[in-house]
Amino acid sequence: DLNTTLVKQFLNVPLAARTGWTVTPAAAQAALSAAVTRTGRVNGPVTVTLPVALTAPVRSVRWAAGQRLTHLGGGESNFNGSPDFRVHNIRVGAARLHGQWTAPGGTLDFNALTGPVSAARGFRPGYVLAGGSLRLEDGGGICQVSTTLFRAALRAGLPIPERHAHSVQVAYYGQPGLDAAVYAGSKNLRVRNDTGAPLLVQFRWDTRAGTLRADLFGRNDGRTVRVEGAPMSRVQMAPGPAFVRAPDLARGETRRIDMPAPGGVTLITRTVTRPGQATRTDRFRSEYRPWGGVIAVPPGDPRG
Known part of the structure; x- marks a missing residue:
């Protein structure tokens, strides 16, 4: 079973070198x-x-010590209250990234490392809003993984040549502006390794607490990082909810699918200072449209 294998292999297990x-x-x-x-x-x-x-591992504890690898930065997010399919997809997506190395000067490509988001790759289908109705699509929740990795890269001071905000605020992600949307073929998260040494990604999660954490390890070149958020501007109140049909609901039943959120614009500013180099300032702008949320209604309900 692919899903069971992934969970057993990657569930909170530190990456260790092994002789082949x-x-x-x-x-x-x-x-x-x-x-x-x-x-x-x-x-x-x-x-x-x-x-x-016997084949000695290419990378070992002794090798890592010789590379002077250390913790560069970490990011966290909360998925407490997520449906089972979403929790599963978060774990599978995080497992795809866990233990991945990026060479010096290389770019960590989220979509390339995750691979096709499909049932054949261990992802489960979940309800997504499309065309004014609900439909099943594989991989719902994968953006929780990209969001968490973005936060780690942000705090590590690594260049982030590509990052996309969600079109609406997502309640799971907390502070606006710290999310990263991904979708194969159109939206990606890319992080460049400018540390001069290999870069390691590790994920760990706690399904009881509903938390996900990403950590980045590489060579510390003495850079300092300051991340500042700005209050939301151009705030627009959330409209009324949208109603969509859900064939599994009986007459008179409803189900909240997504929470409402106001629209607006926010800016995250990051200042990176490296010894002997000019200070770099990065700005990550996020614009969210007002969102009334979604309520599922049964077939035949005039609101659907």
Whole structure:
């Protein structure tokens, strides 16, 4: 089961180097034949020592120490109250990024590392609003992962050549301006590694507390980072809710699908100071349209 394998492999397990080993079918067959010939036994137990080729890990604790890798920055987000499909997709998406390395001068490409968001890749379908109605689509919740990674990169002072705000505020993400929307083919999150050493991403999550955390490890070049938010401007009050049909609801039932949120514009300003270099100021602008939220109603309801 792909989903179970991903969860067991990545659930809050620190990334550790391991020695690889290889046993070839030809070598195993030769060893087995030699053991049978030597013992003269065809039936019953036969002890066979298989030849194993060991491969040292490319990256190890000693290697990391030699690279002077240390913690550069972390980001957190909360998904408490998310439906089961969303929690599952957050875990699978975070597992895709966990343990990924970006070479010096390279760019961490969120969509490329996540790969196709599909059931075949372990993601589950969930209800999304499309065309004024509800439909099932794989991967709902993946933006929780990109948002958390964006916050880590922001605080680590790494260049962020591509980041997109959501079109409306999302209640899960808290402070406006600290979200990062992704969608294959149109919206991506890209982070450049300018540390002069390999960059490591690690994720961990707590499904009981509903928290997700991303941490970035690389070479600390002495840079300092200051992140400042501005109050929301051009605020527009949320309109009334939209109503969509949900075939699983009985007559008289309703279900809140998404919460309302005001519209507005906000700006996150980041100042990065590196020893011997000019101070860099980055501005991340987010513009949200007012959103009345969504309420699902049963088939036949005139509001749907």
